[in-house]
Structures are given as C-alpha cells and as structure tokens.
Amino acid sequence: MAKELTDRTTIDLFSEEKRPGRPKTNPLSREQQLKINKRNQIKRDKAKGLRRVELKVEQQLFEQLNDLALQQNISRSELIVYILEQQLIPQ
Numbered sequence: 001m002a003k004e005l006t007d008r009t010t011i012d013l014f015s016e017e018k019r020p021g022r023p024k025t026n027p028l029s030r031e032q033q034l035k036i037n038k039r040n041q042i043k044r045d046k047a048k049g050l051r052r053v054e055l056k057v058e059q060q061l062f063e064q065l066n067d068l069a070l071q072q073n074i075s076r077s078e079l080i081v082y083i084l085e086q087q088l089i090p091q
Helices: 031-048 060-072 076-088
Strands: none
Touching: 060 076
C-alpha cells in the first residue's frame, strides 16, 4: 500500500512524521505585535474623531449595563454612548 500524504487513517504510517506547527510569518514577538496593533487602533479612532473615556462603576451597575447591552444586541460601549447622548443632547 502506498503512503498517501492526505491519508490520516493509518496512524502507523505517520507515527514518525514530524508535523510543523503554525508558521512564524512575523519576525516580531506577540507582545510587540499587540503593542503595534493597539497603537494603530488608537490612530484609527483619532482619525474618526473618537476619544477614550474610562470610568469605574460598582459591580451591580456593571452587570446591569452588560445585561441591557445583551438584550439590545449592542456592545456595552455603544449602550453607554446611547445613554449619554439621551441625557446630553436636547430632544
């Protein structure tokens, strides 16, 4: 019987075969890639006119925001923006 490269049912034929892992296509470490990606995301956000706002809330409020965002099928960030717009922009 010939050994077929796509045949994986006969394990004994492939027991000594070394299979390569995921190829490394980027010379940078994962940590460096993440930093660069984050920096690029910040640049894209600034180009769109977006600014970052951070706040701390109690666990109960955090869970309520998550639940409401899930119910409305939007992100928590989109929900917070919606709530702020409703309070700050006159109808």
